[in-house]
């Protein structure tokens with residue numbers, strides 16, 4: 474005879490499963506800095522032993538940053554919603570008047586497009602790091618409460634975690 478489980482056991486097991494499904498996804502974001510070209514970019518590819526810049530042959534400075542892929546994805550997902558709301562000039566929650574919003578959006582159309590593409594690219598890379606589709610945390614999930622250091626980095630009010638701010642990893646050259 475197979476093992477029979479009662480309803481409350483079954484419920485607690487499904488809760489555990491749901492929790493595991495929405496738990497942190499550990500991963501690494503790798504920042505690459507070329508001291509010769511002064512370029513900084515990120516990649517999802519960890520290469521032991523380092524790499525040289527294909528443009529100039531200089532040894533690349535690297536910084537591996539441990540991240541919760543789901544946390545980064547969630548915040549990026551929210552950023553995208555904020556940027557889309559700006560594009561639709563539909564910022565009910567903002568303190569700016571409709572006229573002010575229209576002006577900002579008119580001036581910053583290109584920048585909004587760029588930021589949006591940046592978030593889409595970031596989410597694509599996060600899916601590569603995770604190796605699967607990522608479900609964001611629920612609406613009420615607060616990054617700060619879970620130890621993810623967040624900063625508003627833009628007048629549009631989008632959030633970047635410290636993992637997405639490479640300046641701290643590479644000393645500024647004079």
Ligand SMILES: [Zn+2]
Nearest residue numbers: 507510526529
């Ligand atoms: Zn270079």
